[in-house]
Amino acid sequence: MRTLNRDAVGDFVLDSAFLAERLGTDLEALRRGMRLGQVTSRVEQGNGKDAGRIRITVRAPQAAWQAILDQTGEILSEKVVTAQDQPGST
Template sequence: MTWGELVLSDASGDFTLEAAVVAQGLGWSQHELQTHMRRGHVISRVERGEGEDEGRWRLSLRCGNRLWRAVVTQEGVMIEHEVAFTHHPA
């Protein structure tokens, strides 16, 4: 599976991420990620690009000190991603 296949954009413009990929990036099993999501520990954010970033979106998932972030195109193709671990939970 390529990175471009990991983010899906539907007709309304909403994005869907493959939970297994995000979980792996955060260092968890898919079950652990889903448990954190059910408990309300996962915060997501979608930011639309402006200016030279128009047509791109930044998708972010944060749980405690772990952050998974990706930049995707309007078609849902992931063009970059990162996983970061901060010193303090947000």
């Protein structure tokens, strides 16, 4: 699987093209959404049975991408939920 890189302070760095592909959008639309604050991310450290794992979630208007990583940044699993898959969408 793919390994995500970290910057000098330890934050994960996601390649825009990689992320756009996962979210089912084009690169310019993703960048526009980021500028407008429509793309958000969250990083969570696992506890208990998930200790040593990291969950990254990136939400955009059309979809959300979620990956489970190990401590080295290797993607162990990932999934995409599109807007039409989410409860309450039409």
